[in-house]
Amino acid sequence: ELPPRVRIHEVGARDGLQNEKATVPTEVKAEFIRRLAAAGLTTIEATSFVHPKWVPQLADAEALFPQISGIEGVDLPVLVPNERGLDRALELGARRIAVFGSATETFSQKNLNRSVAESLTMFEPVIARAKAGKVHVRGYLSMCFGDPWEGAVPVHQVVGVAKALLDLGCDELSLGDTIGVATPGHVQALLAALNEAGVPTDALGVHFHDTYGQALSNTLAALQHGVTTVDASAGGLGGCPYAKSATGNLATEDLVWMLDGLGIETGVDLAELTATSVWLAEQLGRPSPSRTVRALSHQ
Ligand code: HMG
Ligand code: MG
Numbered sequence: 001e002l003p004p005r006v007r008i009h010e011v012g013a014r015d016g017l018q019n020e021k022a023t024v025p026t027e028v029k030a031e032f033i034r035r036l037a038a039a040g041l042t043t044i045e046a047t048s049f050v051h052p053k054w055v056p057q058l059a060d061a062e063a064l065f066p067q068i069s070g071i072e073g074v075d076l077p078v079l080v081p082n083e084r085g086l087d088r089a090l091e092l093g094a095r096r097i098a099v100f101g102s103a104t105e106t107f108s109q110k111n112l113n114r115s116v117a118e119s120l121t122m123f124e125p126v127i128a129r130a131k132a133g134k135v136h137v138r139g140y141l142s143m144c145f146g147d148p149w150e151g152a153v154p155v156h157q158v159v160g161v162a163k164a165l166l167d168l169g170c171d172e173l174s175l176g177d178t179i180g181v182a183t184p185g186h187v188q189a190l191l192a193a194l195n196e197a198g199v200p201t202d203a204l205g206v207h208f209h210d211t212y213g214q215a216l217s218n219t220l221a222a223l224q225h226g227v228t229t230v231d232a233s234a235g236g237l238g239g240c241p242y243a244k245s246a247t248g249n250l251a252t253e254d255l256v257w258m259l260d261g262l263g264i265e266t267g268v269d270l271a272e273l274t275a276t277s278v279w280l281a282e283q284l285g286r287p288s289p290s291r292t293v294r295a296l297s298h299q
Contacts, residue, residue, distance in 0.1 A: 016237025139170030180211025205229030235277030
């Protein structure tokens with residue numbers, strides 16, 4: 001049985017733009033986020049308060065956030081790896097943050113310069129301070145299915161780090177297929193193992209990258225399991241600069257096309273969203289990789 005409604009967690013402005021070679025002007029990012037909101041998206045991940053040398057594409061977080069923080073009816077989560085990042089986000093009035101851990105040691109080192117255990121120690125005060133200030137905390141967990149350096153990732157290893165992040169106080173957990181290698185059976189096996197370990201499905205979201213064209217199939221498998229939070233990126237923008245072979249996220253338009261067809265509510269206007277992705281593609285100077293954007297536009 002499928003859920004009547006899905007909450008789309010839009011990551012294009014963060015996961016998408018962090019991976020663009022070109023630096024997108026702050027005003028274009030702000031306009032992109034305003035247009036995503038106008039298209040009906042209500043959770044729009046805005047940027048990251050990480051080290052500017054690690055992700056130069058998002059180094060303008062301080063300039064961007066005040067330009068969008070007044071948009072009505074929209075949650076604007078931001079990525080925060082450590083207390084320095086939290087200070088920067090709170091200073092600007094952020095009400096939702098996301099920490100980001102890894103199920104594998106290699107990616108943890110490459111993305112955070114820390115072992116998995118050290119990263120959890122780094123997150124602990126971040127989550128505690130956020131919760132004390134009634135700031136919502138999402139936990140990302142990367143490499144939940146496969147890792148470019150370590151290969152297939154055992155389900156029990158993912159469950160261990162997932163539980164640790166939830167035990168630290170994360171309000172929700174997003175299961176990341178960072179390099180897009182998951183297939184539907186693997187998705188259902190991981191969700192079942194998490195449930196068996198005491199993690200309720202309603203604390204879980206899914207975050208698929210579309211490297212092997214499996215993102216929609218994986219999403220449907222997750223919906224059948226009861227998941228109702230799905231991450232996607234407008235136009236299929238995205239990747240991760242610290243994971244080789246990561247390509248774009250599941251395109252929000254492809255997701256909305258499927259959910260509309262299934263009669264599952266999202267609140268998103270597909271025509272308006274597509275127009276936004278076509279506009280952004282013009283700014284970036286290359287067409288959107290989303291099949292739905294291509295089918296619905298003349299780009
Ligand atoms: P580090 O070099 O170990 O940092 O990097 P450090 O703690 O040793 O500090 C070194 C210097 O950096 C200090 O300055 C700090 O103040 C400064 P100094 O005293 O030397 O002048 N610093 C900062 N400055 C600004 N903002 C900060 C900050 N933190 C320290 N927040 C660090 C550790 C975590 C900072 C670094 O590894 C980092 O920024 N990593 C971010 C990587 C990233 O953003 N990756 C992409 C997001 S994850 C992703 O895309 C996956 C996801 O989509 C899910 C999926 O698909 O799986 C979420
Ligand atoms: Mg990602």
